[in-house]
Amino acid sequence: MEDLRDDRESWTSENCSVARAMDIVGSRSTVLIMREALLGTRRFDDFVRRVGVGEPAMAARLKDMVTAGLLERIPYREPGQRTRHEYQLTHKGQELLPVITALRNWGDTWAAADTGPSIVATHHDCGEPIRAVLRCAAGHEVTDGDIDITAGPGLVRRD
Amino acid sequence: MEDLRDDRESWTSENCSVARAMDIVGSRSTVLIMREALLGTRRFDDFVRRVGVGEPAMAARLKDMVTAGLLERIPYREPGQRTRHEYQLTHKGQELLPVITALRNWGDTWAAADTGPSIVATHHDCGEPIRAVLRCAAGHEVTDGDIDITAGPGLVRRD
DNA sequence: GGTCTGACTTGCATCTGCCGAAGTCAGCAC
DNA sequence: GTGCTGACTTCGGCAGATGCAAGTCAGACC
Numbered sequence: 001m002e003d004l005r006d007d008r009e010s011w012t013s014e015n016c017s018v019a020r021a022m023d024i025v026g027s028r029s030t031v032l033i034m035r036e037a038l039l040g041t042r043r044f045d046d047f048v049r050r051v052g053v054g055e056p057a058m059a060a061r062l063k064d065m066v067t068a069g070l071l072e073r074i075p076y077r078e079p080g081q082r083t084r085h086e087y088q089l090t091h092k093g094q095e096l097l098p099v100i101t102a103l104r105n106w107g108d109t110w111a112a113a114d115t116g117p118s119i120v121a122t123h124h125d126c127g128e129p130i131r132a133v134l135r136c137a138a139g140h141e142v143t144d145g146d147i148d149i150t151a152g153p154g155l156v157r158r159d
Numbered sequence: 160m161e162d163l164r165d166d167r168e169s170w171t172s173e174n175c176s177v178a179r180a181m182d183i184v185g186s187r188s189t190v191l192i193m194r195e196a197l198l199g200t201r202r203f204d205d206f207v208r209r210v211g212v213g214e215p216a217m218a219a220r221l222k223d224m225v226t227a228g229l230l231e232r233i234p235y236r237e238p239g240q241r242t243r244h245e246y247q248l249t250h251k252g253q254e255l256l257p258v259i260t261a262l263r264n265w266g267d268t269w270a271a272a273d274t275g276p277s278i279v280a281t282h283h284d285c286g287e288p289i290r291a292v293l294r295c296a297a298g299h300e301v302t303d304g305d306i307d308i309t310a311g312p313g314l315v316r317r318d
Numbered sequence: 319g320g321t322c323t324g325a326c327t328t329g330c331a332t333c334t335g336c337c338g339a340a341g342t343c344a345g346c347a348c
Numbered sequence: 349g350t351g352c353t354g355a356c357t358t359c360g361g362c363a364g365a366t367g368c369a370a371g372t373c374a375g376a377c378c
Contacts, residue, residue, distance in 0.1 A: 004278060005199040013209045015277045017266030018194045018259060019187075024270060025262075027335080028178075028185040035177045039308060040164040044355055050172045057336055059356055069269075082345045084354070092269050094303065098261040098291045100177060106258055107176025110228075110251050111183060115313030118174045119163060123295035124305045132257045132291050136282035144253065146283045149198060154274030186365075203325055216366055218326055241375045243324070 004149045014156045024068050025096065029053050029061050031103070034096050037071065042086040062087055070096070102132035163308045173315045183227050184255065188212050188220050190262070193255050196230065201245040221246055229255070261291035 004011060013019075025031060032051045041047055048058050065071045070093035077083045101121065108117045121130040134142040163170060172178075184190060191210045200206055207217050224230045229252035236242045260280065267276045280289040293301040 008198070008200065008205070008209075011277075013191075013195065013211070015272050015274065016191075016194070017263045017271060017276055019191055019266075020270040020272075021262045021266035022187045022190050026187040026190070028181045029335085031181050031185070032172075032175075032178055035175070036172065039167070041167065046167070048355095050167075052172070054337055055356070056338090056358085060335085082354090095265060095268065097303070098293060099258065099265055101293055102257040102261045102291055103180045104176045106254060107178075107180035109254065111179035112176060113174050113179075113313050115174065117176055117311035118172075118313040118315065120309050120311045122307045122309050123297065123299055123301055124307050126295060126297045126299060127307075128296040128299075130293050130295050130301050130306060132261055133294050134257060134260060134289050135292050135294075136285060136289050137287035138282065138285045140282055140285060140287075142282055142289050144256070147289060148281045148283050148286075150279050150281050152276035152279045154272050154277040156277065188365085207325095213367055214326070215328080215368090219365085240324090 004151060010158055012156045012158055015154050029057060030065060033061055033065065034093065035100055037089050037093060038097055038100055042088060098132050105131050163310060169317055171315045171317055174313050188216060189224060192220055192224065194259055196248050196252065197256055197259055201247060257291045264290050
């Protein structure tokens with residue numbers, strides 16, 4: 001199988017999933033909102049306080065994320081209160097967990113405060129810490145040198 | 160072990176590794192440069208053409224990334240050419256591979272073009288596609304409901 | 319000495335994101 | 349009806365990122 005890294009002139013970086021993902025979740029505040037949502041935060045005010053972004057920016061960001069399908073705006077009513085709305089993760093949003101986890105792992109290793117990590121995700125069954133790792137579909141753990149880059153159906157060739 | 164999601168009022172999101180990671184790799188162009196660097200691109204001109212960002216922006220971004228320790232600026236000389244510089248991934252940069260892979264996986268699933276993914280990472284040994292997945296240190300594959308969020312040494316408590 | 323090329327830098331206009339302060343709006347409590 | 353609260357919206361302004369066009373600079377080649 002041809003490895004695309006061997007001839008970078010023959011294809012372009014158009015039509016790249018990384019770029020399209022970044023168009024949706026590419027800003028700092030969007031990622032931090034996802035971090036909070038994955039930790040269970042749902043209400044506007046809590047997002048504002050915990051993410052540390054102003055109300056106008058938060059309102060705009062949440063609206064964008066609902067439009068993008070990461071969050072769903074759902075009405076609820078606490079007893080004795082009027083109807084309000086909360087923001088719940090969609091499946092699409094939920095599936096960003098590996099991205100956020102990988103970022104957290106990297107930050108813990110390379111950009112940690114002197115104090116060490118503030119929170120740790122652990123496996124409920126065994127208590128061991130959780131990391132985002134690379135694995136192939138056959139279940140093998142993959143190391144850096146074991147990777148081939150091959151053409152998918154959407155690849156744009158040059159020439 | 161206490162799960163921090165059960166009492167979000169007792170702690171803050173200060174000192175978060177996700178936020179610190181985003182301060183370093185939080186912009187679209189930085190991520191796309193990392194994508195290219197991980198595919199083997201090294202030269203200024205190639206980055207400009209393949210990432211699709213202008214020369215001034217690219218020069219600024221590369222300078223920031225060298226300062227941040229993601230890339231190293233290394234002199235080289237092709238025969239009959241004067242000395243030039245190329246940008247080589249550091250170990251710190253190399254370790255962003257799970258982040259980029261997780262983003263690519265997500266983009267392939269949720270933001271793919273009609274054409275399907277343009278490139279696919281496969282395992283050299285068995286040819287199966289590679290994904291970023293969550294695993295605990297004991298080697299168990301982790302699913303969404305199996306995760307506890309526990310306090311690390313750097314957690315900032317409230318009250 | 320003049321040309322060429324890769325790798326930048328400079329300048330200017332634009333666009334997006336964010337902040338703070340203030341205003342709005344909908345209902346429940348009184 | 350007045351107050352209060354949560355969830356916003358509006359306004360003005362600054363800062364950083366980006367695009368385009370043009371200029372610079374170093375050294376190999378002629």
